[in-house]
Amino acid sequence: MRSDSLSAALLALTSGLVLLGAAVALWRRTARGIVQALRVQGFALAGTAVILGVQLHVALLLVTGALLIVVKAFFIPFLLRRLVRLDPTGGESDPVVNVPASLVAAVLLTLAAFVATRPLVQVIHGVPITLAPFGFATVLIGFFVLVARRRAVSQMVGLLLIDNGIGLVALLLTTGVPLLVELGGTLDVLLVVVVLRVLATRMHAELGDLDLDALRELHD
Amino acid sequence: MTIVFAAMAISGTLGAFVASASTARHRALVSAFSSAAASGAALVLALYVIRTRHAVHLATTSVLPLGGVDLHLDPLGALFVAVTAVVAIGVAIFSIGYARQHELTRTAAAAFPIFVTSMLFVPSAWNVTTFVFVWEMMALSSLVLVLGEYRRGSSVRSAGLWYAVLTQGGAVVIVLGLAVLAQHSSGQDFTQIAQHTGLIAPWIRGVVFVLLFFAFASKAGAVPLHVWLPKAHAEAPSSVSALMSAAMVNLGIYGILRSANTLLGGGPTWWWTVVIVTGAVSAIYGSIHAATSTDLKRLLAYSTTDNIGLILIAVGTSGLLASSGHRTFAALALFAGLFHLVNHSIFKGTLFLSAGSIQYTTGTRNLDQLGGLFSRMPIASTIFAIGAVAISALPPLGGFVSEWLLLQSLLHGLSSSTTVSVILMPLSVAALALTGGLTAAAFVKAFGVGFLGLPRSSGAAAVKEPPRMMNIGAGALGVVCVVLGAAPMVVIGSLNGAVQAAQSGQLSGVTSRGVALAIRGAHGAFEPTFIALALVAALSMVGALRWALTRRVTPRRSPAWMCGREVQNSRMTYTATSFAEPLQRVFDDVVQPSRDIDVSHRSESRYFVDSVVFGSQDKDVFEGLAFRPLIRLVRETARRSRVIQNGSIHRYLSYGLVALVVILLVAR
Numbered sequence: 079m080r081s082d083s084l085s086a087a088l089l090a091l092t093s094g095l096v097l098l099g100a101a102v103a104l105w106r107r108t109a110r111g112i113v114q115a116l117r118v119q120g121f122a123l124a125g126t127a128v129i130l131g132v133q134l135h136v137a138l139l140l141v142t143g144a145l146l147i148v149v150k151a152f153f154i155p156f157l158l159r160r161l162v163r164l165d166p167t168g169g170e171s172d173p174v175v176n177v178p179a180s181l182v183a184a185v186l187l188t189l190a191a192f193v194a195t196r197p198l199v200q201v202i203h204g205v206p207i208t209l210a211p212f213g214f215a216t217v218l219i220g221f222f223v224l225v226a227r228r229r230a231v232s233q234m235v236g237l238l239l240i241d242n243g244i245g246l247v248a249l250l251l252t253t254g255v256p257l258l259v260e261l262g263g264t265l266d267v268l269l270v271v272v273v274l275r276v277l278a279t280r281m282h283a284e285l286g287d288l289d290l291d292a293l294r295e296l297h298d
Numbered sequence: 299m300t301i302v303f304a305a306m307a308i309s310g311t312l313g314a315f316v317a318s319a320s321t322a323r324h325r326a327l328v329s330a331f332s333s334a335a336a337s338g339a340a341l342v343l344a345l346y347v348i349r350t351r352h353a354v355h356l357a358t359t360s361v362l363p364l365g366g367v368d369l370h371l372d373p374l375g376a377l378f379v380a381v382t383a384v385v386a387i388g389v390a391i392f393s394i395g396y397a398r399q400h401e402l403t404r405t406a407a408a409a410f411p412i413f414v415t416s417m418l419f420v421p422s423a424w425n426v427t428t429f430v431f432v433w434e435m436m437a438l439s440s441l442v443l444v445l446g447e448y449r450r451g452s453s454v455r456s457a458g459l460w461y462a463v464l465t466q467g468g469a470v471v472i473v474l475g476l477a478v479l480a481q482h483s484s485g486q487d488f489t490q491i492a493q494h495t496g497l498i499a500p501w502i503r504g505v506v507f508v509l510l511f512f513a514f515a516s517k518a519g520a521v522p523l524h525v526w527l528p529k530a531h532a533e534a535p536s537s538v539s540a541l542m543s544a545a546m547v548n549l550g551i552y553g554i555l556r557s558a559n560t561l562l563g564g565g566p567t568w569w570w571t572v573v574i575v576t577g578a579v580s581a582i583y584g585s586i587h588a589a590t591s592t593d594l595k596r597l598l599a600y601s602t603t604d605n606i607g608l609i610l611i612a613v614g615t616s617g618l619l620a621s622s623g624h625r626t627f628a629a630l631a632l633f634a635g636l637f638h639l640v641n642h643s644i645f646k647g648t649l650f651l652s653a654g655s656i657q658y659t660t661g662t663r664n665l666d667q668l669g670g671l672f673s674r675m676p677i678a679s680t681i682f683a684i685g686a687v688a689i690s691a692l693p694p695l696g697g698f699v700s701e702w703l704l705l706q707s708l709l710h711g712l713s714s715s716t717t718v719s720v721i722l723m724p725l726s727v728a729a730l731a732l733t734g735g736l737t738a739a740a741f742v743k744a745f746g747v748g749f750l751g752l753p754r755s756s757g758a759a760a761v762k763e764p765p766r767m768m769n770i771g772a773g774a775l776g777v778v779c780v781v782l783g784a785a786p787m788v789v790i791g792s793l794n795g796a797v798q799a800a801q802s803g804q805l806s807g808v809t810s811r812g813v814a815l816a817i818r819g820a821h822g823a824f825e826p827t828f829i830a831l832a833l834v835a836a837l838s839m840v841g842a843l844r845w846a847l848t849r850r851v852t853p854r855r856s857p858a859w860m861c862g863r864e865v866q867n868s869r870m871t872y873t874a875t876s877f878a879e880p881l882q883r884v885f886d887d888v889v890q891p892s893r894d895i896d897v898s899h900r901s902e903s904r905y906f907v908d909s910v911v912f913g914s915q916d917k918d919v920f921e922g923l924a925f926r927p928l929i930r931l932v933r934e935t936a937r938r939s940r941v942i943q944n945g946s947i948h949r950y951l952s953y954g955l956v957a958l959v960v961i962l963l964v965a966r
Contacts, residue, residue, distance in 0.1 A: 174948050187959070194962035218959065225952040290947055 085133040089250075092129060093212040095122035096246050097188070100219040100239050104180045108169040109162040109231045113155050116235050119216075119242050120150030126249055130206070138257045146245075149264050154238065154271050161231055161275055164282055175226035183226075184219050191215035206250040213250065216243030228289050230278040234271060241267050300356040302343040303369050303422070309336040310415025318408035325407040326397030330390040333414040337383040337390070340418040344383065347376035348792040355424075365486050368425040373795030374560075375421030378552045380792065381640055382421075382545040384778060385647045386414045389544075392651045392771025393537040395764065399658055400535060406446040413439035413541065420549050426476045426486040433472065437465045440546060443538040444530045457529035464516050464526040471513035472553070475506045479561060488561060495562050503562055507569050510557040511576075518550025520610060521580040522920040524603045528587070531599035532663075536654025539595060543602045544647035548639055551609055558617065559800045567718050570617035574722050577610025578729040583920075585736035586885045590916055592874040594653045594663040594748065597740060598646065601689065604733055605642040609635045611726050612704050615711055616801075622716045625805055626818050631707035632797045633807025638700035640789060644778045645688035645697060651772035652682035655764040656748070660757040665744060665874035670753035675763045677773070679749045684776040686741040688783065691734055694830030696782035699815075702824065703808065705730060706817060736881075743877045752868040784830040786815065875914055882914070890917040 099119030103112050124146035131139030175183065191214035199208055220239030223232060245263070281287075313332020317325050347354055351373055359366030371379065393402075393410070402410075416435035423429035445458040480486040482502070483494030495503065516523030527547075531539040554573070558565060584604030591597040612635025620628035655678045656671065657663045672679040688695035691702075708730065711723045753759040763769065782789065787810045794806035808815050814823040860866055882891050894913040900906040942953075 190959050190963060194966050197966050214962075218955070221951070221955045221958065225948055225955050228948075 082133070085129055088129050089126060089133075089206060089209060092122045092125040093209040093246060093250070095119070096126070096242060097212045097216055097219075100216045100223075100243070101181070101184055103232075103235055103239060104184055104219060104223060104226075105177060107171070107173075107177065109165075109229065110159075112170075112232060112235050113158045113162060116158070116238055117151055117155040119239070120146065120152075120155070123150060123242055123245055123249075126246060130249060141257060142260050145261065145264060149268055150238075150242070154268065157271055157275055158231060158234065161234075161278055164279065165231075165287075170227055170229060170232060173227050180222070180226050183222055187218040187222060188215040191218055210247050210250050213243045213245075213247030216240075216246060219243075230274075230281060230290060233290060234274050234278070237270065237274075238267065299343055299346055299354045300369075302339050302354075303356050303419075305339045306336045306343075306415060306418055309339060310411045310418075313411035314408040317411065318404045320407075322401055325404070326394055326402045329402065329407040329410045330394045332411045334387050334390040336411065336415045336418060337386040340379050341383040341387075343371065344376040344380040347371050348373055348380070348795050351795055354422075357424075362427055362431060365425050365427040367428050368487060369419070369422045369428065370424035370488070371422040372799045373792070374555065374799035375552070377636065377640070377792055377796040378421040378548055379418055381548060381643045382414075382417050385544045385643050385775065386417070386541065388647055388771045388775040388778075389537050389540050389651065390414075390771070391774065392540070392654065392768050395767030395769075395771070396535070396537055396654060396658060398765055400447065403446065405442055406535075409439040409442040409446075410538075413443055413538075417541075417545055417549060421552055424488045426480050426488075426491075430469070430473055430476070434469060436546065436549070437469055440538070440542060441465065444534040444542075446535050446538065447533070450533075453529075454533045457526070457533040461526040461530040464523060468513040468516040468523070471509050475509040475513065475557070478502065478506050488556075491561050492563060500566075503565065504569070507558060507562055507565055508572070511554055511569075511572065514550045514553035514557070515576060515610070516550070517553065518547045518606045518610075519580075519599075519603045520550075520576050520606055521583050521603065522924050524580065524584070525918055525921045525925055527603060528596050528599040528918070531602070531650075532593060532595040536595070536650055536657060539599070540647050540650035540654065543599065543650055544643040547602060547606055548643060551606070551613065551639060554610075554613060555800050559802075564617065564620060567618060567621055567716070570614045570621060571718055571722065573610055573614030573617065574726060577607045577612075577614055578726055579607070580604065580610065581607030581729050581733040582736075583607075583888065585733045585740065586881070586888050587916065587918075588740040589736045589743070590878040590882045590885070590889050590891070591740075592665045592878070592914075594656065594665055594668075594744060595650070597665075597744060598649050598653060601737060601740060602642075602646060604737060605638065605646070605689075608701070608704065608730065608733065609639050609642070611635075611729065612638065612707065615707060615723070615726065618719055618722070619711055620801060622719065624711070624713075625801070625803060627707055627710045627713075629797050629801060629803070629805040629807040630703070630817060631711065631807075632800060633793055634700055634703035634707050636793050636796055637786070637789070638697075638704060640793070641688065641696035641700045641779075641782055644775055644782060645685045645695070648681060648685035648772055648775040648779055649689065651768070651775065652678060652685060655768050655772060656682075658764050658768065659761040660755075662755070662757055665748045667755040668748040668753070668758045669751045669868060669871070670749075670758060671761060672749040674753075674759075674761045677769050678764055681769065681772045681776045682749065683745060684779055686745050688779045690738040690741050692738075694780075694783045694826065694833050696779055696786070699783060699786050699824075699826045701730070701734065703815075703817075710817075739881065743874055747872060747874045747877055751871050752866070754868045754873065784827055786826055790815070875912075882916075888919060890919060890922075891915065892917060 096119050099115045099122060102115035102118070106112050106115060124143045127139050127143035127146055131137065131143060173180070188211075192211045195211045195214050198210060217240050220236050220241075220243055223236030223239060227233065227236065241263075309332050313328060313336070317329040317332065320328050343354065353370055353372040356369040357366065361367045412435060416432045416439060419432040420429070420436060423432050441458060441462050444461055445454060448454045448458070476486075479491045479495065479498075482498045483491045485491070512523060516526075519527040531543055534542065558569065581604050584600045584602070584607055587600035588597050588604060591600060612631050616628045616631035616635065619625070619631060653663060655675075656668065659675060659678075660668060660671075662668070684695070688697045691697040705727065708723050708727050711719055790808060790810045794808070797807050798804060806818065808817055810816070811823065814825045816823045863870075882889055892915050894911075894915075896911040896913070898908045898911075900908050942949075
């Protein structure tokens, strides 16, 4: 019983950290800081998998956790860091929506996520399910990062935030998707990051910049 | 006989597949053969229905969703199927020769049999789904064919766009009208709809009639929705223009008859007033433009609008007389209208195919650059002459018989003496008379300037007869033209069957007594065969007289007096533009010609003129009046709505986010 309430508290902590990572990604202006927020989120997501694995005695969830740590906490941030080094001065100096307004929007999106998931939370009982709104909110905030940030690195982080949010909901809802699915999803994301990195490098070579607004000139 | 439906469908679709898969050499042959086979099968079916007066019915739910295929060919539909089939066979033969120069693309080779087959199915479609399906097949395949020579220039693409917008707009309105009818009756079967329309409120019936009438009238090419027709007919390959002008526009008339008579069961006076006025305006407007056009195919296209106008006058008169209880003359008017429709199909097919031969051999369809073709290609020119005589309503050919009957029905209609008919009938007679004169002028111009006199371009001077297949195809239709004029008794039965099916009555418009055509309810008979025989006799007497007089003497040849000039060259003779110039002046407000005179001087001195170029282009008033503002409105709306699409990725993403949040909140 005691271990149950402990694991519930830990789950709440890691899920909260995932959401917090998203908020931090929105708050920080430097590219390095944004990637750092993503790394924290990767650790939190892996932690969620491990805690669920221990609580439910599912060994495969531990494997998932290990996979998540390798890919989301180390490899993807590593790739992004190399992209940051390409363009060291480039931070979000002039975002589409400024930081205070973004944080207010994030609060509203989180509220919306809680409202939208209420039916789900009411129908299914159990501690993990009550945490699902955190994942939804992360997805929405990730989407908002795509809308509100200009730099290519932020865009990729926004995409990864969405993926992490979906991953969190999947973990909490199904208490562990099959390893094969998890593996496929993670590899997909990895591939997307690699492709986007190549594109961003080319964009830098062509335009000398990683600002997405520079692409608007193509349509004129 | 239901197996014939399947044979038609298989022949058409299989032909499309095989034609698109075969090599360039065989493509045209396969395409033409499968179209002709489908048409032959359809002709057999139509003749069976006409002879037995029994409808052939086939219903199956396994082919189309939403109600399945329901085919039902009655004598009215059979008449249209027969006409379409005859024209399509002639065109198919022609197209084999035509493809020797204009190589058929795979798409066009596949679309041709589909177009023919879908046209053959339209008159037998008996529920809303089937009708809309074959109607759309017809519209889309003909659009593909109009765009067949799109590489020739932007005018082809523009014509395609106009056609696409008007035909699809019409299709939407047709679906709307039929959907309202189907909703008010518990099914979408035409029989069920016909049984229930009596219970619908009169104003809804009126709205449905107006919707369906104008939608079908746009397909038929009636003013003001005709603007696609001169463009598309002029730019499409000639075999396609022949099919569209001689067969497809008929189906617009079929749609009007089927919806107004069968589905809605006739209507009040104002319906038919709309029809007659539309017809009269179309007839006059089309014939004025035909008389002033210098582009041969554009001339023929406008004359289609003119003839469709005459047919609409007949349809409207018949409805008007039926609504006031004069069923005998109503039958006569519809008979005249349908007979004119049959004639028009055949002679317009002949003329368009001849125009195709001319374009094939000379490379132009501008009458100002033709001339002297008769002595260089006598067979093709004779075929054109047959069509021109028929369309000008001269005896002994078909146009004369049908226009005479139409005139009779209008004159007899006067006796019905309701206020509307007393006003409309004399006006219609006047429209018919003016149209007849203008049409004759148009074809005197086309034949006189195009085929007689001196050639006006090197292309016209160097022509030879077109390939034999082209002459056979056009000539076959020409022969049918002569038969319809000299022996109209052969089609009286089928026309009466169609009239009875359309009016669901037992009255026949015209009965045949031997070789004479007798009008019911009036003292009068009419013997086109004797007129033809008298004409032949007179001509042979002239020939015999000449032979008798010149038999003994040796003819002496000497140059004609040339008004003191040394030489006569083509620049001294009338061109089509100069021939039409007086008419252009008289109808200045309708034609609105834009004249363009370009004088270029010698570089040494401005007092010496190097060349003068005169250009004159007719405008379509309705295009400027009704369609340009509409196009401007659409453009403006599109321009304003581009605000939401400014190229910013962030803006597009924010649309996605907002949509996602809204959906999550709304659908929870």
